[in-house]
Every structure is written in structure tokens, then in C-alpha cells.
Amino acid sequence: MKPTETPVATRPAPPRALPRLSVQGVSYAYGSPPEQFVLQPVSFEVARNQVFSLVGPNGSGKSTLLRLLAGTLEPLAGKILLDGIELKRLDTRTRAQRIAVVQQENPLLFSLGVLEFVLQGRYPHGSGLRFPEREDLKLALQALDQAGAARLARRWMHELSGGEKQRVVLARALAQQPVLLLLDEPTLHLDLAGQIDLLRRLRHLATSGQTAVVLATHDLNLAADFADCVLVLDRGRTAGIGPPSDVLTEALLQQVFGVPLRVEQRPEGTLRIFPEVNRV
Amino acid sequence: MHSPALFLGAFLLPSTGRHRTGAVATRAALLTLLVWGHGRARTHPGPAQSWQTVQDQMGRTLRVRIPARRVVALAPSAADTLFALGACRQVVAISAYADCPAAVAPCRTVGQPLSPSLEMIAALQPDLVVAARTANRRETVSALERMGVPVYVTDEHSVGDIARTVRTLGALLGRQKAAAELALRMQQHLEAIQTRLARRPPRRVLFVVWMDPLITAGPHTFITDALRFAGAIPAVAVGGDWPHLSLEQVVVAQPEYLIFPAATPGSAKPLLDELRRRAGWKDLQAVQQGRIVLVGESFNRPSPQLIGQIESLARALHPQAFADLPQVSAAEEAPCGH
Amino acid sequence: MRALTARRVWLVTALLAGLLVLIGVISLGLGAVPTPPRELGACLAGAAHIGAGSVSADCRMIVLELRLPRVLLAALVGAALSVAGAGFQALLRNPLADPYVLGISSGAALGAILSLLAGPPGTLLTGGAAFLGALATVAGVYLLGQRHGHLDTPTLLLAGVITASFLSAIIMFLMTTLPGRELRGLAFWLMGDLSSPLPLSLRWLYVAVLLTMAALYTTAADLNLLLAGEQEAEHLGVNVRRVKLVVYLCASLLTALAVSVSGAIGYVGLLVPHAIRLLFGSDYRLLLPASALGGATAIVFADTLARTVAAPTELPVGAMTAVVGAPLFIYLLRRHLQ
Numbered sequence: 001m002k003p004t005e006t007p008v009a010t011r012p013a014p015p016r017a018l019p020r021l022s023v024q025g026v027s028y029a030y031g032s033p034p035e036q037f038v039l040q041p042v043s044f045e046v047a048r049n050q051v052f053s054l055v056g057p058n059g060s061g062k063s064t065l066l067r068l069l070a071g072t073l074e075p076l077a078g079k080i081l082l083d084g085i086e087l088k089r090l091d092t093r094t095r096a097q098r099i100a101v102v103q104q105e106n107p108l109l110f111s112l113g114v115l116e117f118v119l120q121g122r123y124p125h126g127s128g129l130r131f132p133e134r135e136d137l138k139l140a141l142q143a144l145d146q147a148g149a150a151r152l153a154r155r156w157m158h159e160l161s162g163g164e165k166q167r168v169v170l171a172r173a174l175a176q177q178p179v180l181l182l183l184d185e186p187t188l189h190l191d192l193a194g195q196i197d198l199l200r201r202l203r204h205l206a207t208s209g210q211t212a213v214v215l216a217t218h219d220l221n222l223a224a225d226f227a228d229c230v231l232v233l234d235r236g237r238t239a240g241i242g243p244p245s246d247v248l249t250e251a252l253l254q255q256v257f258g259v260p261l262r263v264e265q266r267p268e269g270t271l272r273i274f275p276e277v278n279r280v
Numbered sequence: 281m282h283s284p285a286l287f288l289g290a291f292l293l294p295s296t297g298r299h300r301t302g303a304v305a306t307r308a309a310l311l312t313l314l315v316w317g318h319g320r321a322r323t324h325p326g327p328a329q330s331w332q333t334v335q336d337q338m339g340r341t342l343r344v345r346i347p348a349r350r351v352v353a354l355a356p357s358a359a360d361t362l363f364a365l366g367a368c369r370q371v372v373a374i375s376a377y378a379d380c381p382a383a384v385a386p387c388r389t390v391g392q393p394l395s396p397s398l399e400m401i402a403a404l405q406p407d408l409v410v411a412a413r414t415a416n417r418r419e420t421v422s423a424l425e426r427m428g429v430p431v432y433v434t435d436e437h438s439v440g441d442i443a444r445t446v447r448t449l450g451a452l453l454g455r456q457k458a459a460a461e462l463a464l465r466m467q468q469h470l471e472a473i474q475t476r477l478a479r480r481p482p483r484r485v486l487f488v489v490w491m492d493p494l495i496t497a498g499p500h501t502f503i504t505d506a507l508r509f510a511g512a513i514p515a516v517a518v519g520g521d522w523p524h525l526s527l528e529q530v531v532v533a534q535p536e537y538l539i540f541p542a543a544t545p546g547s548a549k550p551l552l553d554e555l556r557r558r559a560g561w562k563d564l565q566a567v568q569q570g571r572i573v574l575v576g577e578s579f580n581r582p583s584p585q586l587i588g589q590i591e592s593l594a595r596a597l598h599p600q601a602f603a604d605l606p607q608v609s610a611a612e613e614a615p616c617g618h
Numbered sequence: 619m620r621a622l623t624a625r626r627v628w629l630v631t632a633l634l635a636g637l638l639v640l641i642g643v644i645s646l647g648l649g650a651v652p653t654p655p656r657e658l659g660a661c662l663a664g665a666a667h668i669g670a671g672s673v674s675a676d677c678r679m680i681v682l683e684l685r686l687p688r689v690l691l692a693a694l695v696g697a698a699l700s701v702a703g704a705g706f707q708a709l710l711r712n713p714l715a716d717p718y719v720l721g722i723s724s725g726a727a728l729g730a731i732l733s734l735l736a737g738p739p740g741t742l743l744t745g746g747a748a749f750l751g752a753l754a755t756v757a758g759v760y761l762l763g764q765r766h767g768h769l770d771t772p773t774l775l776l777a778g779v780i781t782a783s784f785l786s787a788i789i790m791f792l793m794t795t796l797p798g799r800e801l802r803g804l805a806f807w808l809m810g811d812l813s814s815p816l817p818l819s820l821r822w823l824y825v826a827v828l829l830t831m832a833a834l835y836t837t838a839a840d841l842n843l844l845l846a847g848e849q850e851a852e853h854l855g856v857n858v859r860r861v862k863l864v865v866y867l868c869a870s871l872l873t874a875l876a877v878s879v880s881g882a883i884g885y886v887g888l889l890v891p892h893a894i895r896l897l898f899g900s901d902y903r904l905l906l907p908a909s910a911l912g913g914a915t916a917i918v919f920a921d922t923l924a925r926t927v928a929a930p931t932e933l934p935v936g937a938m939t940a941v942v943g944a945p946l947f948i949y950l951l952r953r954h955l956q
Contacts, residue, residue: 070853072849072852072853091857092852092855092856092857092858093855093857094855095855096852096853096854096855096856097855099853100853101850101853103849103850106846106847106850107846107847108845108846109711109713109845109846110713110845110895110900111900112900113621113899115621116621116622116901119621120842120843120846120854121854123839123843123854123855123856124854124855126839128836128839129624129838129839129903130839131622131623131624131903132621132622132623137621176854376931389930390650390930391650391928391929391930391931391932392931394802394806395806395813395931395932395933395934396930396931396932397649397650397651397925397929397930397931397932398684398813398932399649399650399651399680399684399685399925399930400650400651400930402651402679402680402684403651403676403679403680417802417803417806418803419803419806419813419814420813420814422814423813423814427679427683427684524794
């Protein structure tokens with residue numbers, strides 16, 4: 001085995017740490033009175049140095065769950081605890097100091113400089129007009145560095161490519177110095193190298209113990225490679241939860257995604273998932 | 281008042297530089313000459329002035345120095361009346377669209393009746409401003425009031441009211457004698473016209489204030505009263521001051537004559553041609569038979585010259601009554617001729 | 619580093635304030651009766667009790683009592699409308715929003731018309747009625763724009779546009795029933811007109827505008843975030859509901875105050891924030907004060923033009939802003955669409 005890069009699937013289980021995030025029997029339904037359940041009761045924990053991935057087809061409830069974790073939605077039933085405190089007890093500002101969200105789409109109305117944009121991540125920690133202090137500037141540049149976008153600091157947002165913009169949005173989230181980072185399909189606009197780079201950085205972030213990462217993704221292979229734990233959602237139901245090698249089985253995936261898939265265990269221990277294409 | 285002034289004073293610069301464009305500079309120079317030169321000129325010392333409280337035709341009360349020596353005519357009708365009274369030197373400025381008698385041309389103008397320059401009026405330091413309800417905005421009158429300038433607003437609803445205005449303005453300007461004479465002349469002229477029209481049935485007419493939309497003069501306007509003196513009555517019964525009519529009503533009423541005020545005198549032929557092409561209008565007998573009368577724009581003004589216009593209209597409507605008087609009766613002598 | 623600092627805000631604000639004062643002082647010397655710089659200097663010094671201390675009658679009448687209130691009012695209205703425009707652009711997340719898009723000017727116009735139809739004459743009364751009409755519209759649109767108990771941006775925009783349209787229809791209907799003379803005054807009001815300035819003693823108006831602008835400024839940092847989207851703003855700690863309510867109320871109040879005083883001056887609220895953005899960036903912590911000062915300067919300038927371009931006739935200031943604003947708006951639209 002290579003001494004440096006050890007694939008996730010065969011790593012020893014991470015040391016037992018206090019759960020950063022604890023989700024207990026959380027469910028959600030839209031409409032009042034609630035009509036059909038978008039999310040059936042789900043429970044899981046995310047340790048402070050873990051990367052936790054949500055996978056599932058469109059409409060399975062991934063985005064809803066993320067919004068619940070961000071505190072944007074209130075669960076119909078159940079509790080969400082961040083470091084032992086119930087989310088709904090926290091006001092918007094405190095939540096923003098602890099949880100950062102990276103969305104899929106980031107429309108900008110007026111042109112903005114990259115540094116200004118990242119500095120917005122410092123807003124939850126300031127008050128009033130929030131003019132940036134030296135500390136804020138330092139943290140913002142640091143965040144850009146962490147996101148691999150240090151060279152973009154002097155550019156304008158509307159000039160950036162999709163991938164560059166994604167990095168800057170991540171930098172803004174990191175500038176919040178969150179203990180929990182939520183990402184919704186962060187690899188959508190990235191090329192292959194970009195995807196791997198992003199996931200590596202997220203992994204690094206988590207293992208350093210600073211920030212727990214929860215990401216929703218379509219890409220089963222990335223989830224398999226980089227997540228400590230995977231939750232598979234199927235039309236709001238929990239289809240499976242646990243380490244990738246345990247959960248991402250052919251039987252389960254076929255049931256959830258409805259297409260025949262093949263799961264291969266590589267010698268290094270990594271999983272490779274690909275569709276079974278029948279060329280007739 | 282002081283705090284804003286202090287604020288400004290603190291930012292004062294000794295010479296604020298040459299910022300004017302050529303056009304404004306020329307205007308500035310001309311106006312400076314006119315206003316600062318003449319405006320400050322001593323007016324002829326006349327009879328002593330005393331303050332009096334007067335009520336105008338809109339029921340407003342004002343304190344005026346009588347006889348007024350410096351008067352601004354804010355409406356064309358006011359200018360007409362004042363010049364007809366011979367108050368030529370007393371009128372220091374008129375509004376746009378007013379007629380300036382050749383004897384005193386050029387007249388200083390303070391801008392359009394709807395939006396005159398308050399600054400200019402203030403700079404002229406008038407004793408009195410004469411406005412007309414139909415020509416000026418109440419906001420302008422209020423603003424002048426707030427500046428401490430007395431404004432007399434006229435509001436004529438009949439030809440008799442015009443005579444009243446003549447007498448009142450004459451009193452305000454110390455020209456009672458001229459006013460009495462003018463009123464008498466107006467009276468006599470009207471009586472002469474009435475005599476000629478004595479046994480003739482009045483013509484049913486439509487006075488077209490505006491074509492699109494069709495607006496006519498209501499029963500309580502001086503125009504309708506003037507029509508009566510000219511031997512005409514409205515063909516369509518309406519209410520209000522300047523009511524809208526639908527063409528249908530006119531077609532049903534079939535007036536004998538259509539009367540249009542025209543900016544320039546001239547033949548009615550172009551207008552007639554157009555009317556003959558328009559739907560609705562061409563169904564009117566008056567149009568088919570060419571019974572269109574153009575009256576001067578000044579038919580719209582409640583002032584002494586209206587009498588002359590009444591006679592012209594009467595001639596057009598009742599030619600036989602004036603058959604033995606081929607010429608228009610002696611024109612009023614040019615105002616301010618002396 | 620391009621990040622905005624408090625120092626930059628102060629610098630830009632001071633620069634624009636200086637420009638405003640300069641334009642203001644120059645404009646005090648311009649008008650149908652131009653005041654030469656030396657004369658103006660003496661006048662202002664006298665008013666501020668500097669130097670000789672005496673103030674000539676002309677200075678008092680024209681500069682201090684006519685022009686000064688007008689210039690101050692122009693600055694106030696320009697500032698209020700520009701800040702309101704910037705606020706609405708953030709609230710509705712639409713760069714083409716202006717202060718009137720939610721129907722406030724239509725409500726004020728309706729209030730003004732009703733007072734013209736029903737009440738006794740008086741500019742103050744019309745202004746008061748206009749203000750009430752505006753407030754009623756603000757309340758109505760607020761209620762219509764609710765969804766799930768709070769202001770929902772798309773619903774608000776829809777509610778505002780429909781209300782504006784509905785009120786305009788009523789206004790048009792009422793305008794056909796208004797007697798002609800009132801109609802003319804209304805036309806000036808609808809264009810935006812500062813020629814009948816309210817007396818300076820309306821200090822509460824100035825205080826109200828300044829306080830409201832200050833209240834709006836407290837949300838400046840939050841508005842930067844709101845522009846990216848409500849969810850994003852919330853994720854960054856903004857109390858979105860509270861901020862939207864504050865912005866809605868403050869921007870609406872500013873618009874209502876401005877419109878009841880000067881009528882619906884167009885294009886300022888839309889274009890000044892954009893011009894400021896082009897020059898100084900979109901950060902609301904700078905944009906709000908800079909728009910206030912920029913808008914004040916723009917309207918003082920436009921009103922000075924309105925007073926001098928066709929002197930002695932005074933054009934409505936809204937005509938000037940439209941003539942400059944409409945082509946500017948088209949240019950901006952095309953840029954936005956690219």
C-alpha cells in the first residue's frame with residue numbers, strides 16, 4: 001500500500017469523537033396541513049472530522065435535508081443538534097457563524113470583486129456596517145488559499161469561469177469559519193481535475209478537525225472515494241447508511257436508481273461504480 | 281432661515297467663476313439690461329398710494345396699494361383689458377401669448393401663463409398682478425401670495441362680467457374715468473348690435489372649443505353669453521363649464537352653424553374640406569352646406585375686444601341685419617396710441 | 619485591496635458633498651433674473667451675518683426666499699428618490715426597479731386629484747392629500763405582497779405593478795371629469811414640478827427624510843448580501859424578513875415624502891444609483907450615501923436647467939429629467955441585456 005494516499009474504504013475507522021451534527025428522527029413535508037412526506041424520519045450523526053455524503057436520485061430529498069441541516073427549514077418532527085444545541089434555538093446570525101452553505105447556483109445581480117465577495121463570509125462575525133478589519137482580510141485571503149483560489153483575489157466575479165467561481169464561493173463559505181460545511185452538488189460545474197481537487201480539499205478540511213462536511217452529490221464514485229459515511233435516499237426514505245463499501249452495493253443501488261449498476265472492488269480497496277450498459 | 285444660510289456662507293468662495301455657456305450669457309446680458317435697467321426705473325410719481333383691502337372675482341381677499349403703479353398681467357385677457365384701459369405705462373410686464381400694443385412694444389414677458397418666472401415677477405416689484413382663473417394655475421397664485429405679491433384673479437362668466445372687470449381694474453389702477461368710458465363704449469356697441477338683431481330668431485350653433493375630444497362651451501361661460509349677444513344659442517343643451525360632447529348628440533341636434541376659433545384669420549375652406557372627410561362631421565347639414573364660421577383666437581379671451589368679435593360673428597350669422605353697414609364699425613383706437 | 623473601508627466611504631461622501639454645495643451655490647446665482655457672482659457672494663455673506671451684514675431687498679426676495687428654498691427642496695427630493703430607488707433595486711432584486719414601480723406615485727397622484735376635486739384650494743392641502751394617498755398605497759401593496767406571513771419579493775412586485783396600473787386607470791378616468799384649469803395644474807404635478815416651493819419652515823420634512831435615510835442605512839451591509847439571494851443572505855446571518863420590511867418601509871416613506879412635495883419626478887430613482895455603481899461600485903455602504911448626494915446634485919442641476927433653459931418660462935423639472943433620463947435609460951437597458 002502506498003504510504004501517503006490511503007483509499008478511504010480501507011482506512012481504519014476514524015477515532016470516536018463527539019458528534020458535530022446529530023440528526024434524530026427528522027422528517028419533513030411541504031404544505032400545511034402537510035401533504036406528502038418529502039423526507040421520512042431519518043437519523044444519523046456526523047463526527048467533527050468526517051465527510052458525510054448524501055446520495056440519491058433527483059427528488060429523493062437530498063436538497064430538502066440539506067436545507068433542514070442549514071436551518072432554513074424547520075423539521076416537521078425530530079431534532080437537529082449542532083454540538084449538542086438544537087438548531088432552531090439558534091438565531092440566524094449565530095447559525096451563520098457556525099454553518100456555511102455552498103449552493104448550486106449563485107446568481108449575482110451586480111458586479112463584485114472576488115475579495116469583496118469572500119469578505120461577505122465574515123459578515124456573521126461582525127456587526128453594524130461591518131467594515132473589514134485586518135483580521136477579516138487575513139481570514140478571507142486564507143480562505144481563498146484553502147479553496148485553491150488565491151490567485152483570483154484581484155479579479156471580478158463576473159469574469160470567472162464556472163469552476164473558478166465555485167472555488168470562490170467555497171472560499172466565502174470557509175471565511176465564515178464554520179464548524180459544519182454543507183454543499184449541494186458542488187461538483188456540477190467542475191471538470192474532472194477540479195472535482196478531485198475540491199473533494200481533496202474538503203477531505204483535508206474535515207480530517208483536520210476544523211469543519212465537518214456534509215455534501216449532496218450525484219457522483220457515486222466521488223462519494224465512494226472521499227466520504228467516510230454515505231446516506232442513500234430513495235424517495236424520502238433512508239435506503240442505507242454507513243461506510244461506502246457497506247452501503248453502495250449493487251442490489252441497493254439498483255433498487256434506488258432503477259438502472260442496473262455494477263460495483264467493482266478494486267485491489268486498493270476503492271469502489272468503482274458504473275452503469276451496466278447493454279449494447280444491443 | 282439662518283442656519284441654512286450659515287451653512288452656505290461657510291462654503292463661500294470670493295469669485296464663483298465663469299460657468300455660463302454662451303447662450304445663457306447672452307440671455308443674462310439682455311435680461312440684465314432690461315430688468316435691472318428698466319425695472320428699477322423710477323415710475324412716474326403719481327397720486328399718493330394707499331393700502332386697501334379688495335376682494336377678487338374668486339372670493340379671495342387681498343391688500344393692494346391703490347392706485348397700482350406697477351402691474352403685471354399674467355393672463356392674455358388681463359393684458360388686453362389693461363391696455364384697453366390705457367394703462368400702458370403701468371403695465372410693467374405681460375405673459376406670453378398676450379398682445380403687446382405697437383405703441384409700447386417690445387413688452388417685457390414673464391413667461392407662459394401656466395409657468396411664469398416667479399423670480400422675474402418678484403424682481404419687478406409689482407403693486408399688483410392680474411391673473412385669470414382660466415389661464416393661470418392656483419399654485420402660481422399661491423406662490424405669489426406667499427411672496428407677498430397681491431394677485432387679483434378674474435373669473436368672467438358673462439359679457440357683463442367683463443365690464444365689471446374693466447371697472448374694477450380701472451379702480452385699482454386709478455383710471456376710473458377711462459374705465460367708465462370703455463364700459464360705456466362696450467355697452468353702446470352691444471346695444472347697437474342688439475338693435476340690429478332685434479326681431480331675428482337666434483341661430484342654433486355649436487361652438488367648438490376643441491375637436492378631439494369634442495369640447496364645447498357650457499351655459500355659464502362668457503363664450504356662451506357672447507354667442508347670445510351675437511344672435512346665437514347653443515344647439516346642444518349641456519351642463520358644466522367645458523363639457524365633452526359626443527358627435528352623436530351634435531348629429532341629432534343638427535346645428536345651423538359651426539363656430540371654430542382660429543389662430544389665424546383666413547378662409548374656412550381648408551377646415552371645411554377636412555370636416556367633409558371626417559366621419560360624423562360630414563353628416564352635419566352645417567358641414568354639407570358650408571356653414572362654418574371662423575372667429576379670432578381672441579374670442580377665447582374675456583376682455584373688451586370680445587365685443588368686436590361679437591359683431592364679426594353676428595355679421596356672419598345674420599348678414600341681412602348688417603347689409604346696410606358694409607364696413608366693420610370703426611375699430612377701437614389702437615390702445616396706448618398716445 | 620479593493621475592499622471597502624470606512625475611510626473610502628468618508629472620502630467619496632465628502633467629495634460628492636462638496637460637489638453638491640458647489641452646484642447649489644452656482645444655482646443660487648442662476649435664473650430668469652441672473653445674479654452676478656459678486657452680488658451673490660455679498661448676498662450670502664449678508665444672510666450669514668458675515669462682513670457688512672446687510673441684505674439687499676432683491677437678494678432677500680429672489681435668492682433667499684425664492685431660490686434657496688427651491689434649491690434645498692430639489693436637493694432633498696433628489697436625495698430621497700435616489701436612496702429609495704437604490705433600496706427598491708435591492709429589495710426587488712431588479713436593477714430596473716425605481717421608486718414608483720410599486721404604485722406609490724400613482725397613489726399620491728390619486729390623493730392629489732381627490733383633493734383638487736373635493737377640497738378647498740391650497741398647495742399644502744394637495745401635498746398632504748398626496749402623502750396620504752401614497753401611504754395608503756404603501757399599506758395596500760404591503761398587504762397584497764404577503765405570503766406565508768412575510769413580504770415575498772415576486773408577489774410584492776406583482777402586487778405593486780398591478781396596483782400602479784389600477785390606480786393609473788382611476789386617475790385617467792378622474793382626469794376626464796376634472797375641470798380644465800385643475801387639469802393643467804395636475805399635468806405639472808405628474809411631470810414633477812418644483813416651481814411652487816413650500817416654505818422653508820417645513821423643517822419636519824427635512825428631518826423626516828434624513829431620519830428615514832439613516833434608518834435605511836443601518837441595513838446597508840445586509841443589502842449587499844440580499845442581492846445575492848434571500849437564501850444566501852440567510853445563510854450568511856441576515857434576518858431577511860426584518861431587513862426586507864425595513865427597506866420596504868423606509869424606501870416607500872422616502873418616495874411618499876418626495877412625491878407629495880414635488881410630484882412624480884422620473885428617472886432619478888432609477889438612474890442615479892446606476893451611475894453611482896458605475897463610478898464607485900455596488901457596495902450599499904457607499905452606494906446609499908453616494909446616491910443621496912448624487913441624486914441631490916442631479917435634481918438641483920435639472921431644476922436649474924428647468925428655470926433657465928426657456929426663461930422666463932419655468933419648465934417642470936420632470937421634463938428635464940425625462941429628456942436626459944430616457945436616452946440614458948435605453949442605454950442602460952441595452953447594457954443590462956448584454
